Amino acid sequence: xxxxxxxxxxxxxxxxxxxxxxxxxxxxxxxxxxxxxxxxxxxxxxxxxxxxxxxxxxxxxxxxxxxxxxxxxxxxxxxxxxxxxxxxxxxxxxxxxxxxxxxxxxxxxxxxxxxxxxxxxxxxxxxxxxxxxxxxxxxxxxxxxxxxxxxxxxxxxxxxxxxxxxxxxxxxxxxxxxxxxxxxxxxxxxxxxxxxxxxxxxxxxxxxxxxxxxxxxxxxxxxxxxxxxxxxxxxxxxxxxxxxxxxxxxxxxxxxxxxxxxxxxxxxxxxxxxxxxxxxxxxxxxxxxxxxxxxxxxxxxxxxxxxxxxxxxxxxxxxxxxxxxxxxxxxxxxxxxxxxxxxxxxxxxxxxxxxxxxxxxxxxxxxxxxxxxxxxxxxxxxxxxxxxxxxxxxxxxxxxxxxxxxxxxxxxxxxxxxxxxxxxxxxxxxxxxxxxxxxxxxxxxxxxxxxxxxxxxxxxxxxxxxxxxxxxxxxxxxxxxxxxxxxxxxxxxxxxxxxxxxxxxxxxxxxxxxxxxxxxxxxxxxxxxxxxxxxxxxxxxxxxxxxxxxxxxxxxxxxxxxxxxxxxxxxxxxxxxxxxxxxxxxxxxxxxxxxxxxxxxxxxxxxxxxxxxxxxxxxxxxxxxxxxxxxxxxxxxxxxxxxxxxxxxxxxxxxxxxxxxxxxxxx
Amino acid sequence: xxxxxxxxxxxxxxxxxxxxxxxxxxxxxxxxxxxxxxxxxxxxxxxxxxxxxxxxxxxxxxxxxxxxxxxxxxxxxxxxxxxxxxxxxxxxxxxxxxxxxxxxxxxxxxxxxxxxxxxxxxxxxxxxxxxxxxxxxxxxxxxxxxxxxxxxxxxxxxxxxxxxxxxxxxxxxxxxxxxxxxxxxxxxxxxxxxxxxxxxxxxxxxxxxxxxxxxxxxxxxxxxxxxxxxxxxxxxxxxxxxxxxxxxxxxxxxxxxxxxxxxxxxxxxxxxxxxxxxxxxxxxxxxxxxxxxxxxxxxxxxxxxxxxxxxx
Numbered sequence: 001x002x003x004x005x006x007x008x009x010x011x012x013x014x015x016x017x018x019x020x021x022x023x024x025x026x027x028x029x030x031x032x033x034x035x036x037x038x039x040x041x042x043x044x045x046x047x048x049x050x051x052x053x054x055x056x057x058x059x060x061x062x063x064x065x066x067x068x069x070x071x072x073x074x075x076x077x078x079x080x081x082x083x084x085x086x087x088x089x090x091x092x093x094x095x096x097x098x099x100x101x102x103x104x105x106x107x108x109x110x111x112x113x114x115x116x117x118x119x120x121x122x123x124x125x126x127x128x129x130x131x132x133x134x135x136x137x138x139x140x141x142x143x144x145x146x147x148x149x150x151x152x153x154x155x156x157x158x159x160x161x162x163x164x165x166x167x168x169x170x171x172x173x174x175x176x177x178x179x180x181x182x183x184x185x186x187x188x189x190x191x192x193x194x195x196x197x198x199x200x201x202x203x204x205x206x207x208x209x210x211x212x213x214x215x216x217x218x219x220x221x222x223x224x225x226x227x228x229x230x231x232x233x234x235x236x237x238x239x240x241x242x243x244x245x246x247x248x249x250x251x252x253x254x255x256x257x258x259x260x261x262x263x264x265x266x267x268x269x270x271x272x273x274x275x276x277x278x279x280x281x282x283x284x285x286x287x288x289x290x291x292x293x294x295x296x297x298x299x300x301x302x303x304x305x306x307x308x309x310x311x312x313x314x315x316x317x318x319x320x321x322x323x324x325x326x327x328x329x330x331x332x333x334x335x336x337x338x339x340x341x342x343x344x345x346x347x348x349x350x351x352x353x354x355x356x357x358x359x360x361x362x363x364x365x366x367x368x369x370x371x372x373x374x375x376x377x378x379x380x381x382x383x384x385x386x387x388x389x390x391x392x393x394x395x396x397x398x399x400x401x402x403x404x405x406x407x408x409x410x411x412x413x414x415x416x417x418x419x420x421x422x423x424x425x426x427x428x429x430x431x432x433x434x435x436x437x438x439x440x441x442x443x444x445x446x447x448x449x450x451x452x453x454x455x456x457x458x459x460x461x462x463x464x465x466x467x468x469x470x471x472x473x474x475x476x477x478x479x480x481x482x483x484x485x486x487x488x489x490x491x492x493x494x495x496x497x498x499x500x501x502x503x504x505x506x507x508x509x510x511x512x513x514x515x516x517x518x519x520x521x522x523x524x525x526x527x528x529x530x531x532x533x534x535x536x537x538x539x540x541x542x543x544x545x546x547x548x549x550x551x552x553x554x555x556x557x558x559x560x561x562x563x564x565x566x567x568x569x570x571x572x573x574x575x576x577x578x579x580x581x582x583x584x585x586x587x588x589x590x591x592x593x594x595x596x597x598x599x600x601x602x603x604x605x606x607x608x609x610x611x612x613x614x615x616x617x618x619x620x621x622x623x624x625x626x627x628x629x630x631x632x633x634x635x636x637x638x639x640x641x642x643x644x645x646x647x648x649x650x651x652x653x654x655x656x657x658x659x660x661x662x663x664x665x666x667x
Numbered sequence: 668x669x670x671x672x673x674x675x676x677x678x679x680x681x682x683x684x685x686x687x688x689x690x691x692x693x694x695x696x697x698x699x700x701x702x703x704x705x706x707x708x709x710x711x712x713x714x715x716x717x718x719x720x721x722x723x724x725x726x727x728x729x730x731x732x733x734x735x736x737x738x739x740x741x742x743x744x745x746x747x748x749x750x751x752x753x754x755x756x757x758x759x760x761x762x763x764x765x766x767x768x769x770x771x772x773x774x775x776x777x778x779x780x781x782x783x784x785x786x787x788x789x790x791x792x793x794x795x796x797x798x799x800x801x802x803x804x805x806x807x808x809x810x811x812x813x814x815x816x817x818x819x820x821x822x823x824x825x826x827x828x829x830x831x832x833x834x835x836x837x838x839x840x841x842x843x844x845x846x847x848x849x850x851x852x853x854x855x856x857x858x859x860x861x862x863x864x865x866x867x868x869x870x871x872x873x874x875x876x877x878x879x880x881x882x883x884x885x886x887x888x889x890x891x892x893x894x895x896x897x898x899x900x901x902x903x904x905x906x907x908x909x910x911x912x913x914x915x916x917x918x919x920x921x922x923x924x925x926x927x928x929x930x931x932x933x934x935x936x937x938x939x940x941x942x943x944x945x946x947x948x949x950x951x952x953x954x955x956x957x958x959x960x961x962x963x964x965x966x967x968x969x970x971x972x973x974x975x976x977x978x979x
Contacts, residue, residue, distance in 0.1 A: 180897045183964040208818050210868055260868050305864040308851040352856055 064401075064412040064432030064446060066483045066497050066533075068154040072177070075146050077577050077588040079614030079629030079660065083121075083138040083174070086152055089575060089590055091495075091535050091549040093154070093170075094568060095138075096640035098652050099227075099246055100273050100291060102139035106156070106169035107499060108529050108553030108567045111508060112600075113643035118452060120159060120167040123174045124256075124265060126299045129166050130321040131368050132340040134455040136172070140248050141293050143269040145200055145218040147188060147664075148254060150177045157499075158450030158479050161414035161430035164364075164395050168450045168477045168503075176256060176265075179204035179212040182666070190662035194246075196222035213257040222248040225655065227276050231648040232284045242285040245276035261304045268296035275327075279646045280465050281517065282327045294322040309352040318343040329464075333378040336463065341370035358401040360414075365394045371456045375463040385462040393420040393453075399430075410434040418451070422459075423474060426451050440487035451476045454507055458521040465645070467512055467520040475505045475523070492538040503527040509643055519644050525559035529567075543579035548572075563598055566641040568607075570595040580615075588614040599641040599650040608638035623666040631658045699931070700754035701732045702745060702768060704761025704781075709920040713760055713780050716924025717931070724932050728755075735764060742767045750775075756934055758927065759796075762787075769794055776934045780927040781920075783876050785945035795934075795943040797926045800876060801916050802947050803839045806901075809953065811843060813914055813971060814871050814899060819846045821869025821898075823861050823889075825879040826851050832875065847873075852880055858888065866896045874903045874912065886910070897963040908954040909979050913965070917952040917976055952976040 068090045070080075080086050084102040088095045094105045096112060104116050111118075117134035120127065123144060129136050137143060152174050159167030182204030190198045197220070204214035224246030233240035250271035257264050272292045278284035297319040305311050318341075325336035348362035368391045375385040399414035412432040419425040430448035437443070454472035462468045479501040486494045505523040512518045531553030539545040555567040563569075572593040579586050590612040596604040614629040632655060639651035646652065703710050714732075721728060731754060735742040746767045749757060757777045759765040765779040769791045779788055779796030788794045810817065820840060824833050833849045840847040848868055850861040858880060865872060872893055874881055881889070881903055890911040893900035902912025930943050954977040960967050972978060 178897075180963075206870075208816055208870075210819065258867065303863070303867065305850070305860060308853055308857045308861060311860055311863075350860075352854075352860075355854075358856075 063155065064414075064430065064434065064444070065159075066156045066444070066481070066495065068156075070152040070154070072150050074577075075149060076618075076625070076627065077586050077614060077616045078575065078590050079588060079612065079616070079627055079631075079662075080146055081660065082140060082146060083142050083144070083149075083152070083172075086146065086149075087138065087154070087172070088592065089573060090154055091573060092156065092533050092551040092553070092571065094571060094594055096566060096642075097139070097654060098279070098640065098642045098646065099277055100275055100279075101135075101137075101141065104136070104138060104170075105566060105568075107501070107551070108531060108555035108569070109169060109503075109527065109564065110566045111643075112566050112641055113509065113645060115455075115457075117166055117455060118168040119170045119172060120163050120165075121172050121174070122163075123267070124176055124263075124299070125173065125301070125315070126265065126297060126317060127163075128295075128297070128319075130295070130340050131319070131342045131366075132321060132323070132338045132371060132373065132455060133457045134166055134452070136166075137269075137293070137295065140220060140222075140250055141269070141271045141273070141295075143252060143267045143295050143297075144174060144176065144254060145216060145252060147200055147218075148177050148202060148214070148216050150175045150181065156497075157446060157481055158428070158430060158448035158477055160418075160428040160450035161416045161448060162360075162397055162399060164416060164418050165451060165453045165474075168452055168475075176254070177204070177214060178206070178256065178258070179214045180206040182214060184667055186664060186666045188662065188664040190660055192222070192660035193658040194222055194225045196220075196248075196660075211257065211259045214255070216254045217252070219251045220249060224248060224274065224276070227653055229277070229284070229649055229653070232278060237278075237284040242276045245274045245285060245287045245289065247272075247274040247287070249273075261302055263299075263301045263303075265299045265301070266297070268294075270294045277642070277646055277649055277652055279642075279649070280327050280329075280463075281647075282329050283331070286328045288326055288328050288333070290326050292322075292324040294320075294324075296320045311350045313346075313348045313350075315346045316343075317345070332380070334464065335374075335376055335378060337372070337374040338457070339370050339372040340368070342366055342368045356403040360399040361397070363394065363396045365392070367392045373456065373461055375461075384464060385460075387456075387460045387462075389456060389460070391420070391422050391456075393418060393422075395419065408436050410436075418453075420453055423453065426474060426476075442483075442485040444481075444483040444485075446481040446483065447479070449476060449478050452507070454521070458507055465518055467518055469521050472507055472521060473505050473523050475503060475507050477501055477503045491540075492536070495535045495537075496532065497534075498530075498532040500530045501528070509645075511644060517647070525557065527555060527564060528558055529553055529555035529564075531555075543583070544577065546574070546576035548574045562602075565598040565600055568595045568597050584617060584619045586616045586618075588612075588616060590614075597641050600644055600647075601650045603650065605639050605641055605651045608636050609634075610636055610638075625662075625664040625666075627660075627662045629660045629662075631660070632656060696753070696755055697728050698752070698754040699728045699730055700749045700752065700757045701730055702742075702749065702757065702759045702764035703732065703734050704737060704742070704759070704763035704765075706734065706736050710760045710781060712920040713924035713927070714758075716921035717758060717780065717928045718924075719921075720925040720928025721931060721935075724928075726932065726935055728935075737763060739763070743771075746771045756931060758931065765794070765796070776940045778927050778931045778934065778940070780923055785947060788945040791940075793940050795930055795940040795945050797923055797930070797946045797948065799918060799923075800947065801951065803836050804843070805947075805951065806873070806916065807836075807840055807843050807845060809916055809951075810871065810873070810901060811845070813953075813955075813967070814965075817845070817870035817899070819848055819868050819870050820873050821848045821850070821865035821871070822873045822875050823850050823852045823858065823865070823877070823880045824875055825853065825877050827853075828879065829875060829877050836873075836875075855879065855882075855885055858885055859892075862889070862892045866892070866898065869898055871899045871901060871913075873901050874907065874915075876903055894959070894962065899959070899963055899965065905954045905977055908956045908977070911959055912956065913959050913963070914953055914955040914975075917954055918948045919950040919952065922950045923948055954979070 070086050084095045087093045092107050096103045104119055115133045115135035121136035155171045159171040186202045188200040200218045202216035206212040226243040229240045252269040255266045275289040282289045299317045302314045321340040323338035327334040344366035346364035350360045352358050371389040373387045376383040395418040397416035402411045414430045416428050428449045433445045435443045451474045453474050459470050460468045481499040483497040506527050507521055508524045509519050509521055512520050533551040535549035537547035551571045555564040557564050574591045576589045592610045595607045611633040612631045616627040618625045635657040639653050641651050733745045750772050759768050759779045760781045762782045765782050773793055777794035783799050785798030788796050837847045850864050852861050894911055899913035902908045902915035904915050908915045955975045956979040
């Protein structure tokens with residue numbers, strides 16, 4: 001029945017496409033004739049200024065999804081420290097932190113410890129989710145310093161029709177700065193609470209020979225706060241107090257060079273993080289419990305306009321990820337290792353050769369050279385897992401954007417076929433109707449499916465606390481969404497969106513038997529969610545800008561008919577940038593409300609309201625920028641739900657009031 | 668002595684006035700029909716400059732002024748009326764009126780002003796005038812002055828409108844040590860990808876007068892693209908600079924009228940329009956946008972800033 005419905009939709013889409021191609025043949029003719037009669041009007045016409053419009057005129061109206069954009073200016077003015085901070089401020093997104101990794105939740109769905117494998121994180125189009133855990137790194141483990149982000153494009157909804165696996169809830173594309181954005185050297189230093197220090201040195205320029213380059217290196221060191229876990233409040237575990245275990249250190253490097261049609265990008269990061277939570281039944285308050293993540297990639301991209309209407313893009317990439325975990329249990333050190341190495345390529349052709357059509361066809365191939373996992377005790381020596389694998393997949397996709405009815409209606413249809421050698425193939429469509437009856441009103445009706453291939457970690461990982469499950473099937477999602485965007489005046493946008501999605505074969509972690517302490521990944525039943533979001537954003541002529549949003553979502557586990565854990569029903573976000581003095585001093589105020597969330601033991605974390613304030617100064621002296629931020633101004637105490645790996649802890653305490661001062665000097 | 672001087676002055680004056688009198692009588696009237704295509708204030712400035720110049724030259728013409736405000740139908744009707752009224756000369760302001768007159772009237776001299784390009788006047792047997800566009804050499808020389816590090820200049824153009832212009836521009840740019848990267852655009856939908864191509868290589872984007880590309884509809888898109896990609900855009904006029912282009916070369920519209928007035932004087936004195944070559948503006952100013960310069964981290968020399976007519 002499901003397949004019949006899908007077939008009907010696809011056949012209808014196919015008929016519309018064929019009809020419009022025939023129509024386009026009739027319409028295609030000679031190039032536009034000159035309109036010389038009014039040529040001089042080109043000189044005298046009034047043109048709206050670009051300064052105030054730069055944020056809102058991103059062609060988001062034509063996107064077959066609900067899109068949010070966060071710019072470099074937002075990052076500075078709101079004092080965002082990581083990509084997690086960026087996503088936390090975006091409508092319908094929430095982020096939980098288990099004091100090691102940050103996990104993104106979208107539209108009421110956020111599984112603790114899912115390693116963000118249901119969103120796809122791209123950096124300049126390069127897929128960054130690793131091949132072992134499918135993890136998108138968004139915290140201090142993120143490979144990119146937020147200071148070298150030009151903008152972040154957050155595209156909600158299923159994106160597998162173009163991007164394949166992981167794009168279940170959103171595609172987050174981070175666009176990095178270029179040499180021209182720096183035009184010289186930039187040095188930045190910051191100090192924050194909990195003995196946290198960060199330094200960055202960047203250089204970029206565009207030279208007269210056409211070469212453009214950007215180099216950036218960052219070092220970070222944080223001792224972290226002392227924490228109290230009531231679950232460990234006993235004399236044997238230091239009365240639940242832990243100090244010196246929440247440390248966080250990383251160094252990263254980013255290089256981007258381009259010449260004409262070629263862009264070469266390389267990035268690397270090495271991060272060590274202490275584990276203060278006693279997770280995986282490790283010894284509480286032992287600073288030797290830690291993880292180390294090493295991530296690197298190399299990406300060569302080629303973009304070329306074959307003709308005015310036809311472009312080709314190609315990409316070759318090499319990626320590397322190494323994870324090392326030291327877990328001490330009753331004095332025994334367990335070493336957990338993961339090594340992922342993969343390479344591949346992609347080629348994409350886009351064409352506007354047919355009138356009213358924008359056609360994209362592409363194919364990609366990835367070879368996973370290393371999918372290695374190892375787990376052993378150091379002394380007494382015992383190996384639990386020594387698994388080495390290789391795999392590959394290829395995919396092909398097509399998308400057509402058809403403009404109909406005097407450009408008022410856009411029909412967008414995409415389809416992607418993915419073939420994995422580890423499980424059966426999969427086909428994912430996305431259909432969108434975008435109707436603009438009047439210039440400033442946009443209606444979108446969207447449907448799409450997406451999938452996530454089970455990760456090698458979910459399939460094969462074995463340790464004293466986890467059993468493998470090689471029979472896992474891919475999980476799938478079907479999403480229906482309607483979006484209404486209304487522009488009010490030049491720089492005010494109101495958005496309302498309603499959605500419904502259903503997840504099949506959800507892969508989730510559970511105990512093999514109640515109280516066993518051993519977890520396993522299984523295809524659980526179905527998850528269903530519906531909700532709506534409203535957002536109003538504006539930018540006034542005097543420089544004040546802001547947005548406010550409310551999101552409601554009800555996400556139900558159909559097997560139990562209960563609300564899904566870590567799923568807030570209500571979220572309110574308000575962001576405001578106030579220019580305090582000329583174009584030199586700004587205040588960025590951010591407020592976030594999250595309603596209560598269920599934990600794995602069916603209790604609830606409390607609702608919370610967080611306020612962050614940043615003062616940002618620029619142009620006080622040539623090349624100098626200064627910012628001072630206070631996070632969690634009202635010192636709200638709140639916790640985030642965590643996975644079964646953390647038992648007996650079910651929710652982990654988050655940072656209290658914190659501050660940061662930052663100085664950046666460009667020369 | 669005073670008597671000899673007075674006699675000499677009278678003689679010279681008579682020698683000047685007699686041909687004018689003769690010429691006026693020869694054409695049967697001293698009427699100049701003026702066809703104004705737009706209600707834009709610069710058109711009035713140019714007309715004032717034209718009239719002032721002729722007045723200073725003691726030409727006492729009767730002006731029959733027609734405003735068509737960009738309406739094609741009114742323009743056609745007005746041209747028919749002008750043809751019947753047989754003025755001694757027609758002064759057109761703007762392409763709409765100029766092209767309509769050139770199409771319908773071939774036996775009355777025409778002086779055209781505020782047309783984008785003076786090239787179109789070369790096709791006519793009875794018209795001359797002053798175009799709005801500066802010579803390519805002038806445009807590229809100014810580009811080298813304001814953006815000395817720019818080597819590759821990107822430009823979008825519609826081949827149906829500007830192929831010849833681009834060929835000439837490539838040649839002149841090469842001579843001046845610049846490389847012109849011209850990307851063809853056939854429809855407005857081609858513009859985003861064409862701009863993306865330029866973003867990879869262009870040091871500056873030259874705003875070429877092209878009705879398909881530099882249209883009011885596409886202006887914001889092009890300006891935003893230049894702004895986001897930190898590529899200086901050379902605007903078509905001050906309004907473009909105000910909106911975010913880095914700089915533009917400017918005309919003195921009153922002087923354009925005077926320049927046309929000097930052509931009209933020659934025709935009044937019986938010169939044939941074909942003997943007067945169409946010209947380009949003789950006075951050049953420029954406007955710059957310092958906010959844009961700061962955004963793209965371009966440090967402009969003080970001298971350039973101080974000499975600008977308008978600084979945003």
